[in-house]
Amino acid sequence: MAHKHGHSRERIQFANAEDKQEFSKFPTKAGRRSLSRSISQSSTDSYSSAASYTDSSDDETSPRDKAQVNSHGSTDFCVKNIKQAEFGRREIEIAEQDMSALISLRKRAQGEKPLAGAKIVGCTHITAQTAVLIETLVALGAQCRWTACNIYSTQNEVAASLAEIGVAVFAWKGESEDDFWWCIDRCVNTEGWQANMILDDGGDLTHWVYKKYPSVFKKVRGIVEESVTGVHRLYQLSKAGKLCVPAMNVNDSVTKQKFDNLYCCRESILDGLKRTTDIMFGGKQVVVCGYGEVGKGCCTALKALGAIVCITEIDPICALQACMDGFRVVKLSEVIRQMDVVITCTGNKNVVSREQLDRMKNGCIVCNMGHSNTEIDVASLRSPELTWERVRSQVDHIIWPDGKRVILLAEGRLLNLSCSTVPTFVLSITATTQALALIELYNAPEGRYKQDVYLLPKKMDEYVASLHLPNFDAHLTELSDEQAKYMGLNKNGPFKPNYYRY
Numbered sequence: 001m002a003h004k005h006g007h008s009r010e011r012i013q014f015a016n017a018e019d020k021q022e023f024s025k026f027p028t029k030a031g032r033r034s035l036s037r038s039i040s041q042s043s044t045d046s047y048s049s050a051a052s053y054t055d056s057s058d059d060e061t062s063p064r065d066k067a068q069v070n071s072h073g074s075t076d077f078c079v080k081n082i083k084q085a086e087f088g089r090r091e092i093e094i095a096e097q098d099m100s101a102l103i104s105l106r107k108r109a110q111g112e113k114p115l116a117g118a119k120i121v122g123c124t125h126i127t128a129q130t131a132v133l134i135e136t137l138v139a140l141g142a143q144c145r146w147t148a149c150n151i152y153s154t155q156n157e158v159a160a161s162l163a164e165i166g167v168a169v170f171a172w173k174g175e176s177e178d179d180f181w182w183c184i185d186r187c188v189n190t191e192g193w194q195a196n197m198i199l200d201d202g203g204d205l206t207h208w209v210y211k212k213y214p215s216v217f218k219k220v221r222g223i224v225e226e227s228v229t230g231v232h233r234l235y236q237l238s239k240a241g242k243l244c245v246p247a248m249n250v251n252d253s254v255t256k257q258k259f260d261n262l263y264c265c266r267e268s269i270l271d272g273l274k275r276t277t278d279i280m281f282g283g284k285q286v287v288v289c290g291y292g293e294v295g296k297g298c299c300t301a302l303k304a305l306g307a308i309v310c311i312t313e314i315d316p317i318c319a320l321q322a323c324m325d326g327f328r329v330v331k332l333s334e335v336i337r338q339m340d341v342v343i344t345c346t347g348n349k350n351v352v353s354r355e356q357l358d359r360m361k362n363g364c365i366v367c368n369m370g371h372s373n374t375e376i377d378v379a380s381l382r383s384p385e386l387t388w389e390r391v392r393s394q395v396d397h398i399i400w401p402d403g404k405r406v407i408l409l410a411e412g413r414l415l416n417l418s419c420s421t422v423p424t425f426v427l428s429i430t431a432t433t434q435a436l437a438l439i440e441l442y443n444a445p446e447g448r449y450k451q452d453v454y455l456l457p458k459k460m461d462e463y464v465a466s467l468h469l470p471n472f473d474a475h476l477t478e479l480s481d482e483q484a485k486y487m488g489l490n491k492n493g494p495f496k497p498n499y500y501r502y
Contacts, residue, residue: 063172064179070164077163078186080156080172088128088161092135095128098424101432101467102136109140114439116141121187121195123205124226125153125417126171129424131162133431137438138167142197145190147183149201151175152394152410153417184208188216197438198223202371203230210237222441222449223247224434226256227371228347234453246449248437253456254502255464256433261293264426265369268416269298269343270305276395276409276419277365279341282306287332287339290346291318294369298343299327310335312351332356341365343415344375354380357398360406367409369416376412394419425471432464458494 068082069075096103115137124130126148134144146162148154148171155173162169168190170183188195188209198220200206206225209217223245225231231251237243250256273279286302288295289312302309303326310328313319319329336342336356340363344351347370354377357366368375381388387399394410410418437456441449469476484491496502 062179064182068163070166072166074163074166076168076190078170078172078183079159079163082160082163084157084160085164086161088131088155088157088159088164091128091155091158092131092161095132095424095427098471099129099132099428099431100471101428101464102132102435104467105432105435106136106139109439113141114443118142118197118438118442119193119195120144120197120199120438121205121209122146122199123149123184123187124199124201125150126159126162126169127153127155127421127427128158129422129427129431131158132428133435134162134167135165136431136435138165140435140439142438143193144168145170145187145193145195147171147187147205148175148180149204150414150417151177151180152413180204181208185212188213194219196221197442199226199434199438200224200230201226203227203233206230207233210242218244220245222438222444224250224437224441226250226430226434229371231453232347238451238453243453244451246441246444246451247453248441249453249455250430250433250437253433253461253464254458255429255461257293258502259426259429262297264422265294265297265345265416266301268420268422269369270301271420272409272415272418273341273365273367276392276415277407279365283308284340285335285338286310286341286343287312287330287335289332289342289344289351289375290348290370291315291322291327292345292347294345296321296325298345298369299325303327307341333359336360339364341367343367343369345369346375347371349374350377352376357381357406358400360404362404363407365407365409366412367415368412369414371414373411373413376408378408378412381408425468429464429468432467433461436460436464458496458498462493462495 063078063080067075068079070077070082118141120137120142122134122144126146134146137144145168147169152173154171159169159171168187170186175183184205185208194216196219198206198209200223203225206223223234225234225247228251231249234243234247234249270281281302282305284307286307286309288298288309291299291311291313295311299309299311310330311319311322312332313322313329322329332352333356336359339360342352342360342364345368352366352375357377357380360366366376381398385401389397389399391397396408396411397405398408399405409415416422433456440457440460466476479487479489479491481491489495
C-alpha cells in the first residue's frame with residue numbers, strides 16, 4: 001500500500017460489537033522495554049544529534065515521580081529534567097534558522113492573532129522543529145498542551161525548554177507504554193481547561209479523546225492529522241458515522257507528501273542506516289517493500305550509492321513506476337535469502353513475517369520507514385528460542401539457535417526518527433502546513449466544513465510552498481492578464497485543478 005490517499009475511502013465496515021476492533025488494528029507506537037534501561041541507553045547515544053544532555057545519575061527515577069517546577073512557579077508539565085531548558089533553547093534557535101516560513105507566518109499574523117481563544121492539545125514528535133511550530137501557535141494566540149506520539153523521539157532538553165516558557169508538556173525519551181497513555185491523559189484531562197482543537201500525528205490522541213472524553217470530542221472545532229496511519233483511522237471513524245467534528249488530512253497535501261515522504265526519506269534513510277550500522281551500500285542487495293512516496297525516496301538514494309535494489313508492491317501502478325525507474329519488482333519470499341537489507345515502507349502490517357525472518361541470511365539488516373511499528377512482525381521474535389542482544393542504542397542482534405544473526409533497527413519503529421534526525425527544512429514544510437490547517441479550521445465559518453475528513457485547500461498548499469521559496473532565492477514568473485485569461489486561471493492561483501498529480 002503506497003502512501004497515497006486514493007484508497008483511503010474503501011474501508012472495512014465494522015460489525016457492531018461496540019466496534020471494539022475499530023482501533024485495535026493499530027498497536028501504539030509505545031514500547032514495552034523497561035523505562036530506566038531505554039533512557040540510559042538513549043542518553044549515552046553519541047550517534048544521535050538529538051542525544052540528550054542527560055546526567056546519567058538521574059536515569060533511574062521516572063519523571064512521573066519527580067516534583068519539578070519552572071522558573072515561573074508552574075508545575076503543570078512532566079519532562080525528564082527542567083534544568084536542561086537552556087540547552088533546549090539553543091536547539092530551538094538553530095531550528096528557527098531553517099524554518100523561516102514559520103517565522104514569517106508569525107510576523108504576518110502577529111497583529112491579528114488568528115488563533116486567539118484556540119486551546120490546542122497536540123501529540124507529535126517533540127523535537128526542536130516541533131517546538132518552533134508550538135511557539136508559533138502560541139505567538140498566534142493559542143494555548144497549547146503537548147505530548148509525544150512516539151516513545152523514543154522526544155528531545156528531553158527541548159521538552160524542558162517548552163515547559164519553561166509555560167507550555168504544558170508531558171513527554172520524555174524512553175517512555176513505557178503505560179507512561180505514553182498517562183502523558184496523553186494528563187494533556188487532555190486538566191481542571192478548568194478544555195481543548196477545542198486537536199493536532200495529532202498517528203491518531204493516538206484522537207482515539208484517546210474519542211474513547212475516554214466523548215463530551216470533549218464533540219465540542220472540538222477541528223482535528224488536524226499528519227500521518228497515513230492517523231488519517232486511515234479518521235476515515236474509518238468517518239465511514240462508521242462516528243466522526244462528529246471536521247478533520248483536516250494534512251498528510252496528503254501535496255507539499256507535505258512530496259517533502260516529508262519523498263525528499264526527506266531520500267536523505268534520512270541513508271543517515272539512519274549509516275549511524276546505526278556503518279554499512280557500505282555499494283553492491284549491497286536491498287529490498288524495499290512499498291513504492292509509494294517514501295519507497296521512491298529510499299530507492300533513489302540507495303541506487304545512487306550503488307546498491308542493487310528491488311521492490312515489492314501490491315499496486316500495479318506503483319509497480320509499473322518502479323519498473324520504469326529501473327527496479328525489479330519481486331515477491332519478498334522469492335528474494336529474502338539473498339538480501340543484505342530489508343526496508344519496509346507500506347503503512348501496512350506484517351509485511352515481513354516470522355517465516356521470512358527465519359529465512360534471512362546471517363547479518364541481514366531489517367528496518368522500517370513507515371509510521372507505525374506494525375510492518376515487521378517484531379512480536380514473533382520475542383520467543384524463547386531466540387536471543388536478543390542489544391549492541392548499541394536502537395540496534396538489536398537477534399540470534400537464532402544455529403548462530404544466525406539478524407540486525408533489527410529501532411525495534412521495527414520509524415528508523416529516521418528513532419535513529420537519526422530529519423532535515424529541519426522538511427519539517428518546516430510540514431509544520432507550516434499544520435499551522436495553516438489549524439488556522440483554517442479554527443476560523444472557518446459555520447458550515448464550511450462538515451463532519452468529514454478534508455484535504456487542505458490547494459490555495460493554502462501553494463501558500464506553504466511560496467513561503468519556502470525565498471530560502472532558495474527562487475523567483476516566480478507572474479502570469480500576464482492575457483495569459484491568465486487564456487488558461488482560465490486567477491493570477492494568484494490556485495494554478496492547478498484538484499485532480500492534478502504533481
